Amino acid sequence: MTRIISVSPTAFGWSLRIDAQESVLVFATGALAEHAARDLARRLADAGQPAEILIYLRDGSMAGTLRSTPSEPTPRPRAEMGQPLESAAA
16 A cells, blocks of 8 residues: 655645654654655655655645655575575675
């Protein structure tokens, strides 16, 4: 399931909310909130969960969306016939 992270203006700064939960982080600027949202989305993707960031402008309109998806796992090297795996990786 894709995690939704929204960045939107508040009366006293910018909020970052995850999956429309009641808990909110508040930042002084939109840039700080967006940076935190990107970092969170990257960490979620590293943990295997896709994330989508929704960024809103002061007038309430959508400024844009960003997606962060998990990377494909790096394939492990295969051992050559008769060689242990450790020497094949060298």
